[in-house]
Amino acid sequence: MSEPVTVKRQVTIAQPADKLYAFWRSFENLPRFMHYLEAVRTLDERRSHWMAKAPLGQSVEWDAEITADTPNELIAWRALPKAQVNNWGSVRFYAAPGDRGTVVQVELSYEPPAGKVGDLVAKLFGAAPDQQVREDLRRFKALMEAGEIPTIENQPHGERTLLDKVAGALKPSK
Amino acid sequence: MKAVCWHGKDDVRVEHVPDPQILNPRDIIIKVTSTAICGSDLHLYDGYIPTMEAGDILGHEFMGEVVELGKAVTNLSIGDRVVIPFPIACGNCFFCQSELWSLCDNSNPNAHIAEALYGYAPAGIFGYSHMLGGYAGGQAEYVRVPYADVGALKIPSDLRDEQVLFLTDIFPTGYMAAENGNIKPGDVVAVWGAGPVGQFALASARLLGAERVISIDRIPDRxxxxxxxxxxxxxxxxxxxxxxxxxxxxGGRGPDVCIDAVGLEAHGASVDALMDRVKAATFLETDRPHVLREAIQACRKGGTVSVPGVYGGMLDKVPFGAAFGKGLTMRMGQTHVHRYLQPLLERIQRGDIDPTFVISHHFPLAEAPRAYELFKHRVDCTKVVLKP
Structure with a gap:
């Protein structure tokens, strides 16, 4: 077992804390902006089942439980023992200065396992888990402020040459 | 549909591409009735703007008729005639709420690219590189417009396309340039570049009370x-x-307001301009800021340098000492078009200004490549309107 990887990121969202807390507290919503998640299912008041996207039709799944829950301020969770990937996280909501909404601070940690599952997890989070979390929070902000996440997927374009396609495929993913 | 696609330096092609679709609830699709080539499109045509991809659909000055509505758009109807601002803005974030629409936090799906270059990402823009969102532009028969509920301006039927088309960009851009100059009665305003934005900056400076306006260019008809x-x-x-x-x-004191309506591809025969050409060609510098240097140098003490001209990256030998020593105010940035739509529409309706004065050419969309070439070489050409 290697050292846990921890990512901590903040974003300011021009919305009140109660709205942001409520959206996040319904864990089913998380895959709408956390792209590595396939689905989260609530099992009971404290426990939930998480499914992460994995390449080649494989999946990484675990059960998690809430370890702290202060309405409009804090939610913390961690994977239950025997999870394929031990991981935990928290989100805090603070009032932003100058009445500019809410600062959302997220902290996510996981212990990269060895072997096949470890490879999957590495693929899941990519080379830059930090950037992933940053993009997750950017999407969360857009969803909360504008009601949708900006996209250009499937929009029309003219002919792209083979070279362009190769260059596109090599581009680092977000 | 037909669309004008970018394929590299000096290479735009009219191609058949799939029609756009609604991708988000606040999107609309419009059937484009008029679109224009902007001076800033020439920066793309000349290959100066990074993160373009072959096949990208160009165009950020366009208007048309609403043909499809996303399910969250309730203030527009099918058939409405609308003008679309070139920056894409959500209307909800801190920046939109502060009327800084071209700095919208939520409209750029490639914000991470711009963040790497600029620290923080500005708004997405139609047809203006992937760093600025990668949105398909409006030099096409149809275009998808995100956040149309806050962006699209409905146009009364008694106004022709040509009278309102430039509300999309160049009229507000010239106007904001003049407004940024904080013009006071009696002021002298000098404007570098007599292209469309320069022309609107001159006209707007007049509207805002400048006593004298001075235009600097090399092209006699402009x-x-x-x-x-x-x-x-x-x-x-x-x-x-x-x-x-x-x-x-x-009278020996210098213009009160100096407006750089040229931007990163300044021409000139001075030593610094030639150095810029060499450095830009060898990638030692990305922009050629000859006009900016001149504007800073020429401006009176305590005056204002206003920059509507587009800059993209790194500038060499900008006389910041002169700017500091003379206590200049410098204002710049992409235009917050949304802020100006209604007031400038009213000015057009009142007859304060008729924006059609800049138009020199009309072309069918299919002839866009010829129009780009003509506009690039500025052969008796100030502004091209394309009709799909």
């Missing part, structure tokens, strides 16, 4: 237009030394 339309005094920089001439024209 200088003539500035004289005719805005009663500008003119300086042809091929024939006259700009800074000295400005000093003489202003």
């Amino acid at each position: 200088l003539e237009l500035a004289r005719r339309h805005s009663q500008a005094e003119t300086i042809n920089f091929d024939e006259q030394e700009v800074i000295e001439t400005l000093k003489e024209l202003t």
Whole structure:
């Protein structure tokens, strides 16, 4: 077992804390902006089942439980023992200065396992888990402020040459 | 549908591409009735703007008729005639709420690219590189417009396309440039570049109370237009030394407001301009800021330098000491078009200004490649309107 990887990121969202807390507290919503998640299912008041996207039709799944829950301020969770990937996280909501909404601070940690599952997890989070979390929070902000996440997927374009396609495929993913 | 696609330096093609679709609840699709080529499209055509991809659909000045509505758009109807601002803005974030629409936090799906370059990402823009969102542009038969509920301006039926088309960009851009100059009665305003934005900056400076306006360019028909339309005094920089001439024209004190309506591809025969050409060609510098240097140098003490001209990256030898030493105010940035739509529409309706004065050419969309070439070489060409 290697050292846990921890990512901590903040974003300011021009919305009140109660709205942001409520959206996040319904864990089913998380895959709408956390792209590595396939689905989260609530099992009971404290426990939930998480499914992460994995390449080649494989999946990484675990059960998690809430370890702290202060309405409009804090939610913390961690994977239950025997999870394929031990991981935990928290989100805090603070009032932003100058009445500019809410600062959302997220902290996510996981212990990269060895072997096949470890490879999957590495693929899941990519080379830059930090950037992933940053993009997750950017999407969360857009969803909360504008009601949708900006996209250009499937929009029309003219002919792209083979070279362009190769260059596109090599581009680092977000 | 037909669309004007970018394929590299000096290479745009009209191609058949799939029609756009609604991708988000606040999107609409419009059938484009008029679109224009912007001076800033020439920066793309000349290959100066990074993160373009072959096949990208160009165009950020366009208007048309609503043909499809996303399910969250309730203030527009099918058939409405609308003008679309070139920056894409959500209307909800801190920046939109502060009327800084071109700095919207939520409209750029590639914000991470711009963040890496600029620290923080500005708004997405139609047809203007992947760094600025990668959105398909409006030099096409149809275009998808995100956040249309806050962006699209409905146009009364008694106004022709040509009268309102430039509300998308160049009229507000010239207007904001003048407004950024904080013009006071009696002021002298000098505007570098007599292209469409320069022309609107001159006209707007007049609207805002400038006593004298001075236009600087090298193209005789553009200088003539500035004289005719805005009663500008003119300086042809091929024939006259700009800074000295400005000093003489202003009784030795310098213009109160200097507007750089040229941006990163300044032409010029001075030593610094030639150095810029060499450095840009060898990638030692990304932009050619000859005009910006001149504007800073020419501006009176305590005056304002306003920059509507587009800059993209790194500039060499900008006389910041002169800017500091003279206590200049510098204002710049992409235009917050949404802020100006209604007030400038009203000015058009009142007859304060008729924006059609800049138009020199109409072309069918299918002839866009020829239009780009003509506009690039500025052969008696100030502004091209394309009709799909």
